[in-house]
Amino acid sequence: MDDDVVVAGAGPVGLLLAAELSLAGVSVTVLERLTEQNQALKAGGINGRSNQLLARRGLGARIAAEAAKYGDGFAAFTRERTAPGANSRPRARLGGHFAGLLLNTESALEVPPATALPQQALERLLGAWVAELGVPVLTGHEVTGLSQNTDEVTVRVRTSEGTKAIRCAYLVGCDGGRSTVRKLAGFPFPGTDPLTTGYQAALTLDPAVPLPTGWHATDRGLYAYGPKPGRILAVEFTGPPADRDAPVTQAELQEALRRISDTDVIVTEVESAARFTDNTRQAATYQRGRVLLAGDAAHVHPPFGGQGLNIGLQDAANLGWKLAATVRGWAPSGLLDSYTTERHAVAGQVLENTRAQIALMRPDPHSRAMRALFAQLLEADVTLTDLLGARLQGLDVRYDAGPRTHPLTGRYLPDLPGLADAMRLPRPVLAELSDSAGLGAVVEGWSDRVDLRRLPAVPGVTALLLRPDGYVAWAADGAPDVASLHEALTTWFGEPR
Template sequence: MDTDYDVVVAGAGPVGLTLACELRLGGVSVLVVERLAEVDTTIKAGAINTPSAEAFYRRGLLPALAAVQEENLERISGFMAQRQGGRGGPVTMPPRFAGHFAGIPLKGRLLDASDPDFTGAGPAGDIGFIPQEPLERLLGGRAAELGAEVRRGVELTGFEADDEGVTVHAGGSAIRAGWLVGCDGGRSTVRKLGGFAFPGTDPSITGHQAMVEMEGAEALGKGWNRTPTGTYAHGPFPGRILTVEFDGPPADRDAPVTAGELQASLRHVSGTDVTVTAVHTATRFTDNARQAADYRSGRVLLAGDAAHVHSPFGGQGLNLGIGDAMNLGWKLAATVRGWAPEGLLDTYTAERHPIGAWVLEWTRAQVALMRPESHAQALREVVAEFSDTVAGTTFFAKKISGVWQRYDAMAAPGDHPLVGGSAPDLELADGSRLADHLHDGRALLLDLADAPAIRAAAEGYGDRVSVVTAAAPGRPELAGLLVRPDGFTAWAADTPAPTATDALGGALARWFGTRTALPTGPRAA
């Protein structure tokens, strides 16, 4: 097919840029079109969860993320010191997985950090406090390094899709591509023009989030606060505020957010006489919760907020979108390059839709518990009592951190327990780790038992699967591990017996198609 690009991505936020990086690693050409001329500096997500941190770690971005986190923690430390009256001495930072559920604080000291679900992420488990804006800038640089073309100030205005591809209209030009992916946010033009069903629930709240300058801020409670008129949060940075009012959605979602509006909301919810003197960045939000019934329609796909919208409570939105991009990227690249097995692209919706549906329910539950009416408050007390236990804190922390996520449809009866879950970051005998071998975006077969039968099963997949032979001293029971490009385990075994290697062959065919005559090219660890 004669095309300008293999894939056009609408939207250069973190989701679109992550997808562009994955597509380039998969060897396909990609154009990203973005209506904004510059990176959006509006205050948005303030952290990433464990699956997102693992995804970027596996692509070699951990040092850059660690630098961003260090700067962010310094800002948090400054706010905490300010709230403590500027007293000297060390400032105690919040634990990695501490957070809140519906504004109910989780106590880090009650977290059972020894829970097995928290132990497999390796160094990625120490990364979390990454705001959206610096992440977007980092991903923009990475996409450019990989050869993705990003056109800013260019808005997608329409498209026509057929059996052979998509003609995209953007910036006054007609661009021919094999595929179009809408990563263009909750009001996605791609979703609307593509006719995707988008069922869900209507908004019932008005929320504000902003970075402001204030007089009288010392009267505000720190962290999350519930009052008879709503909920508000103050921190974890100087000037950061969030308010939630339960009297319906905003009259005009698109109107500029003014200092007067923020001040009125904050005074109403907090009951203080705080004065907002300047606004640096501000946004409105609601609890509108909707999800595309299918993430694909022919040659048009959706990812991120284009596929699902919900309130920001629990910080799931950015992470949900990054997970979409990681799952879709390698599958779409395989489809473009012609080696994808039948139905591979359909597993994108099958695997990601249930996690998106869970996020919508998770956010709806929080809104229900935050309502000031008496029945909601009675239930809130029950949840608060549960959260104030080791079991409760650990339960909520697992959900917030995302370590529970797995693709159960990947596993067949009798499969190893690791199949379908994020691959553990094994430390290999030479000191390298599993993540070090996923930087190139290819699948990875780890032969941990130096078993010729395991390596032989991968013959003919050398253009798609890297083979590494090395021991994993910390997991001596494992004989082998097949990891998809997105970091999820497709096969694992505790023995290189014929039954296990037969299952490996099936997993390779299921996810990576038909063998070729190309040499496997095993590489030593």
């Protein structure tokens, strides 16, 4: 066998998954069809939850340094803009947008800071990290076939030097919305067909014909100018494009913007442009035998709010430790199955909220009436605004971690002093936050896979058992219940040695 795991696709999701597997002691190779990075405009940032995940793996300073090159204009936009009909409560914080209606969330909602960072920059950063870890990333390697049995997967690959076969224990498709791995492995991919043609572009406009910044719903569709100068997103409801892959010309962009904005805007230069649609689909399962899917290979939807990139990164964090545990032989029964169970539900909510956003974006009179009413509800109901903000940022995720004897059980653990150092590796952590916890003897049987760490005291918590993806598997607020801790350790991290 050539590798424990082969990852198809060297985008951010595939690279993060490869790093997680490598850090967990699993041999992994990444295959990438392209020989050069795709420069088409994609997601423009990572949300707070993704920031926390990457910072806990030691990448916080790198991300901050890289983001400093691209952040001009973003802070000013979020500080100054209020979209037509959007919630405008004073001193509220921006929690994203829903169909172009800005969500100014109340300060009581914990919204970790997002980072404005082009997807290509994040990809380069993760690529450098993976290279430091010694993971091979083979560009110009296109997956053309696969077969599997009960013991391994054989991946057939085309390269400039001919074809070859690679044998591995598991294959993971992180190869995008048109995933070859998904198609070859026969994953059902049900969903809804597209109704729209959308554009994302970085361009320059003639200042003599200014285009208003912010989000704008018009009689022809909807467009957003910002949050950085020259960044455009535009959607019109004329059906899907005849050829989504044809190059987007300067003339096409200008005509589309003129139709949607009802202005005589002049596009003088196009740096990057791409089409998108509201094609919305999700794999029925994320695993078939020894083949798995993550990121856009598992779910596709319109790119509103950059949700796809962020849930893809969380897919990788969820799958990485579970697949590593399976390869290394200590995974309890059903652990790898829980990847589909947990992440399928999260992506399903994203698909539903993007479909709902399309409904609110339509230019017909009935949809515009619904949009106006929805904007009023956002203005009047703090709970609704915060609920949507939490959902779009992935802050409302709560996995089924067994009996919920503590409010944190199943939820992502917010940042605590010392936590980032404790989670530098994708390993479970049993954290004692009280001098009297005394759990060293309990965790001894799992010391080969669970780290015992002492963290500063936090009100209402004496001890925590953290999964490698940052979610709480068990917690105590008083004298720890040793029996329930033992059960949680066994459920998530296998039998003691």
